[in-house]
Amino acid sequence: MDTNLSSYTRLPDQPTAAPNRRPVKAIAGIFLSILLLSSLVAFILNNGPRDAPNNVPKSQVLPETWMPPSRGVEQGVSEKAFREYSGMDPEYNWTNTMLAWQRTAFHFQPQKNWMNDPNAPLFHMGWYHIWYQYNPDSAIWGNITWGHAVSTDLIHWLHLPIAMVPDHWFDSNGVWTGSATLLPDGQIVILYTGDTDDYVQVQNLAYPANLSDPLLLDLVKYEGNPIMVPPPGIGMKDFRDPTTAWVGPDGKWRVAIGSKVNTTGITLVYQTTNFTSYELLEGVMHAVPGTGMWECVDFYPVSTTGRNGLDTSVNGPGIKHVLKASLDDEKKDFYALGTYDTINDKWTPDDPELDVGVGLRVDYGKYYASKTFYDHNKQRRILWGWIGETDSEYDDLMKGWASVQTIPRTVVFDVKTGTNILQWPVEEVEELRRNSIEFNGVELAPGSIVPLNIRSATQLDITATFEVDKEALEGVLEVDVGYNCSTAGAGVRGALGPFGLIVLADHSLFELTPVYFYISKDVGGGYKTFFCADEIRSSLALEVNKKVHGGMVPVLDGEKLTMRLLVDHSIVESFAQGGRTVITSRIYPTKAVDGAARAFLFNNATGVSVTASLTVWEMKSAYIKPYPFDDI
Amino acid sequence: MGNSLISLSLAFFLVILLSLTIQSPVSAQNDLITTTCKQTPLFQLCSSTLRSNLQSESADVAGLGLIVVEVIKGKASEALGQVRKLLRAGNPQLKGPLNQCVTFYKTILEADVPEAEQAIRGVPKFAEDGMVDAAAGAGSCEEGFGGKSPITAMNMAVKDLAVVARAIIRILL
Numbered sequence: 001m002d003t004n005l006s007s008y009t010r011l012p013d014q015p016t017a018a019p020n021r022r023p024v025k026a027i028a029g030i031f032l033s034i035l036l037l038s039s040l041v042a043f044i045l046n047n048g049p050r051d052a053p054n055n056v057p058k059s060q061v062l063p064e065t066w067m068p069p070s071r072g073v074e075q076g077v078s079e080k081a082f083r084e085y086s087g088m089d090p091e092y093n094w095t096n097t098m099l100a101w102q103r104t105a106f107h108f109q110p111q112k113n114w115m116n117d118p119n120a121p122l123f124h125m126g127w128y129h130i131w132y133q134y135n136p137d138s139a140i141w142g143n144i145t146w147g148h149a150v151s152t153d154l155i156h157w158l159h160l161p162i163a164m165v166p167d168h169w170f171d172s173n174g175v176w177t178g179s180a181t182l183l184p185d186g187q188i189v190i191l192y193t194g195d196t197d198d199y200v201q202v203q204n205l206a207y208p209a210n211l212s213d214p215l216l217l218d219l220v221k222y223e224g225n226p227i228m229v230p231p232p233g234i235g236m237k238d239f240r241d242p243t244t245a246w247v248g249p250d251g252k253w254r255v256a257i258g259s260k261v262n263t264t265g266i267t268l269v270y271q272t273t274n275f276t277s278y279e280l281l282e283g284v285m286h287a288v289p290g291t292g293m294w295e296c297v298d299f300y301p302v303s304t305t306g307r308n309g310l311d312t313s314v315n316g317p318g319i320k321h322v323l324k325a326s327l328d329d330e331k332k333d334f335y336a337l338g339t340y341d342t343i344n345d346k347w348t349p350d351d352p353e354l355d356v357g358v359g360l361r362v363d364y365g366k367y368y369a370s371k372t373f374y375d376h377n378k379q380r381r382i383l384w385g386w387i388g389e390t391d392s393e394y395d396d397l398m399k400g401w402a403s404v405q406t407i408p409r410t411v412v413f414d415v416k417t418g419t420n421i422l423q424w425p426v427e428e429v430e431e432l433r434r435n436s437i438e439f440n441g442v443e444l445a446p447g448s449i450v451p452l453n454i455r456s457a458t459q460l461d462i463t464a465t466f467e468v469d470k471e472a473l474e475g476v477l478e479v480d481v482g483y484n485c486s487t488a489g490a491g492v493r494g495a496l497g498p499f500g501l502i503v504l505a506d507h508s509l510f511e512l513t514p515v516y517f518y519i520s521k522d523v524g525g526g527y528k529t530f531f532c533a534d535e536i537r538s539s540l541a542l543e544v545n546k547k548v549h550g551g552m553v554p555v556l557d558g559e560k561l562t563m564r565l566l567v568d569h570s571i572v573e574s575f576a577q578g579g580r581t582v583i584t585s586r587i588y589p590t591k592a593v594d595g596a597a598r599a600f601l602f603n604n605a606t607g608v609s610v611t612a613s614l615t616v617w618e619m620k621s622a623y624i625k626p627y628p629f630d631d632i
Numbered sequence: 633m634g635n636s637l638i639s640l641s642l643a644f645f646l647v648i649l650l651s652l653t654i655q656s657p658v659s660a661q662n663d664l665i666t667t668t669c670k671q672t673p674l675f676q677l678c679s680s681t682l683r684s685n686l687q688s689e690s691a692d693v694a695g696l697g698l699i700v701v702e703v704i705k706g707k708a709s710e711a712l713g714q715v716r717k718l719l720r721a722g723n724p725q726l727k728g729p730l731n732q733c734v735t736f737y738k739t740i741l742e743a744d745v746p747e748a749e750q751a752i753r754g755v756p757k758f759a760e761d762g763m764v765d766a767a768a769g770a771g772s773c774e775e776g777f778g779g780k781s782p783i784t785a786m787n788m789a790v791k792d793l794a795v796v797a798r799a800i801i802r803i804l805l
Contacts, residue, residue: 090775090776091732091736091768091772140744140765141747141755141758141761142746142747142750142758174754174755195755199753328757392768393739393744393761393762394739394769397739397743543768543772
C-alpha cells in the first residue's frame with residue numbers, strides 16, 4: 001500500500017505552466033521597478049531648483065546700458081533708446097519761467113504736443129510745405145498723424161490743419177513717415193508707411209485732392225492701398241519710410257525703402273510706371289553688415305562741380321550720389337558719398353571704410369530721421385532733421401510740447417575735400433539778423449576766458465574765426481592720439497585745444513555750453529581737428545541727458561578754423577568749416593535763461609594762444625503761428 | 633502577493649506619469665516666460681508677476697510686456713491713492729513731496745502707461761521711453777522725501793516693475 005504517492009499528484013485546478021511563470025513575473029517586476037525609478041528621477045529633475053538665472057553671469061542679464069550714466073565724462077555707448085535711463089535722478093524743480101524759455105523763437109515746432117520725423121517736404125505754387133509726425137493729444141509719442149505747415153521762405157511758418165489721420169485699416173496703427181515726388185506733368189505723389197491694424201508695415205499712396213490749392217490742404221488716400229507690402233524674406237516690421245522717387249534712363253520710376261536682413265542694413269528698390277503697381281528689383285541697392293535696420297533712407301545726387309542742388313532724377317558725369325540712413329540701433333543719421341549705377345540700380349561708396357552707418361554722420365548731436373528735397377524754386381537741395389528732447393518725458397508733459405526741426409539746411413558737395421557734404425542754414429534765416437556786433441583780433445592766451453559784451457544771448461547767430469599761431473602750432477611736439485569728443489569735454493586740456501565759444505552760460509559759469517575746436521598732433525606730424533559741443537555742464541538739472549557730441553572735421557592747409565552757431569533758446573546748431581561737420585545740441589539751463597544768459601570766448605589749450613574774430617547778431621523771432629484763415 | 637505588487641507599482645507609476653504631464657509645460661526650463669525674464673535684471677519679480685497672470689501662458693513677448701504694464705497701472709493707482717490719503721492726513725512736512733508724487737503718478741497713469749500700451753506692438757522704442765519715464769517718476773517721488781518716505785515699498789514696486797517692463801520691451805527692439 002503506497003498512500004504517499006497520492007500527495008505528489010498535481011491538483012487538477014492548478015495551471016500546468018505554473019513553474020514557467022515565475023521568470024516572466026520577475027521580468028515584469030524588474031521592468032516596472034525601472035519604470036518607477038526613472039519616472040521618480042524625472043519627477044525630481046523637473047521640480048529641481050530653478051536657480052539657473054542666478055548662475056547666469058551678470059553681464060548677460062545686466063547689459064552695460066543699465067548702468068546709470070556717469071555724471072562726468074561719457075563713453076560713447078551705442079544706445080537704441082531715445083532716452084537714457086535716468087535711474088534715481090530726481091526731477092528738477094522747474095519754474096514756469098524756465099520751461100517757457102525753452103520754446104524756440106525761430107525754429108519750426110507745432111504750437112504744442114509731440115512731433116517727430118519730417119515728412120514729404122516740397123515746394124508748390126509759391127509755398128514751401130512740411131508735413132511731420134504729430135501727436136495731437138499729448139507731448140509724448142502716440143496717435144501719430146501728419147501735421148502740416150507752409151512758409152514762403154522756410155523760416156516764417158504758418159500752421160495748417162492736420163492732413164492725415166489713421167482712419168483706414170492700412171494705417172490705423174500709425175500714419176508714418178513718407179516722401180513726395182513731383183512728376184514732370186505737375187502731379188504730386190506722396191508715398192508713406194502705414195502701420196496696419198495688424199501691426200504690419202505697408203506703403204501707401206496719397207495725393208493732394210486739389211493741385212490748384214497752393215496750401216494743399218486736403219490729401220486723398222488711394223483706395224487701392226497698400227501699394228507695397230513686405231516682400232518675402234523681409235520682416236513685417238522692417239519695411240518703412242519710402243523715399244522720393246527718381247526716374248531712370250529707361251523711363252521707369254524707382255523708390256527706395258530701408259530694411260534689414262538679420263543685422264545687415266539694406267536698401268530695397270522698387271520700380272513703377274504708374275505709382276500704383278510696383279515691382280521689387282532683384283537684390284538690394286546697397287547693404288552694410290552690422291548696421292541694423294535702416295530707417296528714413298534718403299538717396300539723392302549732388303554735383304561735384306556746381307553749387308546748385310539737383311533734382312532727384314538727375315544723373316550723369318560730374319555727379320555723385322549720397323545714400324543716407326537713420327540707424328535704428330543707434331538713433332544716429334549716417335551718410336556716404338558714392339556712385340549710382342543706373343543700369344543695375346546699385347550704389348557703391350567712394351570709400352568702403354566710410355560706408356553708410358560706419359562712416360560720416362549727417363549731424364553729430366541730437367538729430368534723427370533727416371530727409372532732403374529738391375527746391376526747384378531756388379535750385380537747392382534742402383535738408384530737414386528732427387531734433388528730439390534730451391530732457392525727461394515728465395518735463396515734456398509739464399511744458400506741453402516736445403521736439404523741434406532744424407533750420408532747413410542747403411546741402412552741396414564739398415569740392416575742396418571731395419569727401420564730405422556741406423550743410424549750411426538756408427540764407428533766408430539771415431533775414432532775422434539784427435544789431436550786429438563785431439569783435440576783431442581778440443587774443444586768447446592759454447587758459448583764458450573772455451566775456452562777450454552783447455545785449456542778450458538767447459537768440460543769436462554767430463560766425464567766428466580762430467587762428468592759431470603757425471609757429472606755435474608747429475612748435476608743439478607732443479603727440480596726442482585717441483582724442484574723442486565724447487570721452488573728453490572742454491575741461492580736458494591739450495596743447496592745442498580746446499578753444500572756441502561758450503554759449504547759454506550764466507555770468508558765474510555754473511552752467512555753460514562750450515562749442516570748440518581741439519587740434520591733436522598725430523604720430524606722423526600731421527594734425528587732426530575735432531569739433532565738439534559739450535553739454536556736460538549745460539544745466540544743473542540732473543534728469544537732462546548731457547553728453548559731449550562731435551567729430552573730426554577736415555581742415556585743409558591754409559584754412560582758418562571757422563564756426564557758425566545758431567543759438568535759439570533750448571537748441572544750438574553748430575557748423576564747422578562751412579558745414580563740413582555739424583552738431584545740434586539741446587540745452588535746458590536753470591540759471592542761464594532770459595537776461596541771465598551770457599556768451600564767452602575761451603582758450604583752454606596749454607600750449608598756444610588763439611586769435612578770435614567774430615560777428616554776433618541778435619535774431620528776431622519768426623513768429624510761427626496758425627495760418628490766418630479768418631483774415632481772408 | 634505578486635499580483636498586488638504589480639498593481640501597486642502600476643498605480644504609483646501612473647500617478648507619477650500624470651503629475652509629470654500636468655507639470656511639464658509650466659516647469660519646462662525654457663518656456664517663453666523664463667527666457668524673457670532672464671533678459672531682465674529682476675528675474676524673480678518678472679517671473680512671479682507674469683506667472684500669476686493666467687494670460688501669460690499664451691502671450692507673446694509683447695503680450696508679456698503688456699501684462700507687466702497692466703500691473704504697473706494697478707500699483708501706480710494704489711500708490712496714488714495712498715499719496716492722497718497721506719495728504720488728507722495733513723502732515724505739513726510731507727505736503728511738498730506728496731504733492732510732487734501726485735504729479736509723478738498722474739503722469740505715469742495718464743501718459744507713460746498709455747504710451748507703452750499703444751506703442752508696444754507698433755513702435756516699441758516709444759514704449760521703452762514711457763517705461764523709462766515711469767521708473768524715473770517713481771524714483772523721483774521717492775527722492776523727494778529725502779530718505780523719510782512713507783511709501784518706499786510702493787515706489788520701489790512701481791519702479792522695479794517699470795525696469796522689468798523696459799527690459800522686456802527692449803527685446804522687441
